Amino acid sequence: MLSLKNFLKEEVKPALGCTEPGAVALAAARAVEEVGNAPVDSIKVLVSGNIFKNGMSVGIPRTNGLRGNIIAAALGALCGRSSFGLEVLKGCTDDAVPNAQKMVSSGHVQVLPDPEQNGVYIKASVKGGERAATCIIEGSHTDIVQVIADGKTVFSVEAETKENRSRGKESISVAREIAQMPFSSVVALVQQMDDDDVSYALEGARMNMTMAEHGFDESRTFGLEVGKTLKRAAANWETQDKYIKIRAISSAASDARMSGAPYPVMSSAGSGNHGITAILPVYILGRELGKSDKEIAKGIIYSHLCTSFVKSRLGRLSPICGCAVAAGAGAAGGIVHLLGGSDVQASKAMELVLGNLVGMLCDGAKETCSLKVGTGAFEAVLAAELVMNGHCIKIPQGVIDEKIEETVANVVTVNTQGMRCVDKIILDIIASRSAC
Known part of the structure; x- marks a missing residue:
């Protein structure tokens, strides 16, 4: 049974910057956490039309006026922390911005609309050295539904849901x-x-x-x-x-x-x-x-x-x-x-x-x-x-x-x-x- 505490925890929480590029940064940050210390070589993000539209022109905090999902993706990969949720970029320092701009200008970052997806959908794939990882967010801006590292699934909501069902703890979102x-x-x-x-x-x-x-x-x-x-x-x-x-x-x-x-x-x-x-x-x-x-x-x-x-x-x-x-x-x-x-x-x-x-x-x-x-x-x-x-x-x-x-x-x-x-x-x- 839904409680007010659960409602506030899930539906009312701090957000730094617009939530669409914030979610893009979150997905990139979570993917990078799976490649370890390897420098990030490339970032490719597929998003729904809704995310693409909402993140195209909005300002990104602490970037001196830079805008859009693409700079958010680069920053998420370089200095984001997924544990911060929608405040994923709050730990970024000023020197991360020119590095992110360099990644974008060199063509190492892509953010593309996926015509098959609607609502909240983000698939961030990163490569670093010999490592590769993907994070998928779907449903709401902080709902990480799958994380893949070097071809192996390291987290999935489906697997977690099955485990919860076996323990009698199945739940749905608020x-x-x-x-x-x-x-x-x-x-x-x-x-x-x-x-x-x-x-x-x-x-x-x-x-x-x-x-x-x-x-x-x-x-x-x-x-x-x-x-x-x-x-x-x-x-x-x-x-x-x-x-x-x-x-x-x-x-x-x-x-x-x-x-x-x-x-x-x-x-x-x-x-x-x-x-x-x-x-x-x-x-x-x-x-x-x-x-x-x-x-x-x-x-x-x-x-x-x-x-x-x-x-x-x-x-x-x-x-x-x-x-x-x-x-x-x-x-x-x-x-x-x-x-x-x-x-x-x-x-x-x-x-x-x-x-x-x-x-x-x-x-x-x-x-x-x-x-x-x-x-x-x-x-x-x-x-x-x-x-x-x-x-x-x-x-x-x-x-x-x-x-x-x-x-x-x-x-x-x-x-x-x-x-x-x-x-x-x-x-x-x-x-x-x-x-x-």
Whole structure:
């Protein structure tokens, strides 16, 4: 039976840089660990179209503005540590960057899309001297499913699963478990919250606020400076209305993160930008209203649960922008909970966000993600306030149905059937541009 502790451990964790190139670096790092001390001669990484798209243009932390999966793969092989998970590159030093650039410019690193793969899929193969190794990540960004060294499998999830079955310890991922649970059962997990969970939720908020502060740094330029532009436009920042403040702070955090600022954020459902959207609107509003740490933490955890409820059904990577749609809906639910609303009211606020933003597509991780994060954060607060003031959809219309489970199922249908060609189209656009 799923516990809140297990949920937070698997679905809410720190991530350094964008999670797609982070996962590429993780796969390369794990493969290299099997070739010992032999210098790395070549790296070849096959990825799904989703990973290729999301890692093409995003900044890599601690690289002075370098971008993309290819530099992430090189760094992962040269200085990454798989034990750090999505913070795989946090131990890299400055001298690793020129070495990684040299590997890339000499043609020793390849990152190619695999048209047969979807969602999260990465196959990193490295050669060093007489040694060769491969690591495959599939399902979620940290799920290493197979490691092969010199032609022999040294780890496989399939073998581990068989062993667990023989011991009566078979388990499924938290995301898969959430996908099978009704909304009421998912959000009921928040009642298990203890003091350690409060501290963990608030630590995540502090991490994401720290990233936002860097996005506001006037001495640096991060991305489009969406957050900074909104803050500058405020007549009086300290008394500015909460809608603009929440949008500006959330956007600033994404501005910095997408530009490769060297600081971690707390992720949600496998994504740092999801974490920014799911956490900051709840946290900022809670502080503005003078709520207690416990109340704010509970609202944040509720938001994570709501985000996972949607995201577990949409899939880890999808044609629909998860940081606005899934995490925006999650934040709306979390805000309603913070304001004392019921689970039904939280679901109604989520439906307003889903009905509003369902058509927002994901065209890769990059600078303009800060616009989408800001949109998701803004619409979350609006939806929560509408519902708390008695304004919600009472009869089915559009994608909004009788229950949140049915509404999310409709969104999934739009995602999997109505937008099935979107990823290919976006990938074709990116590929044609990079070929020029």
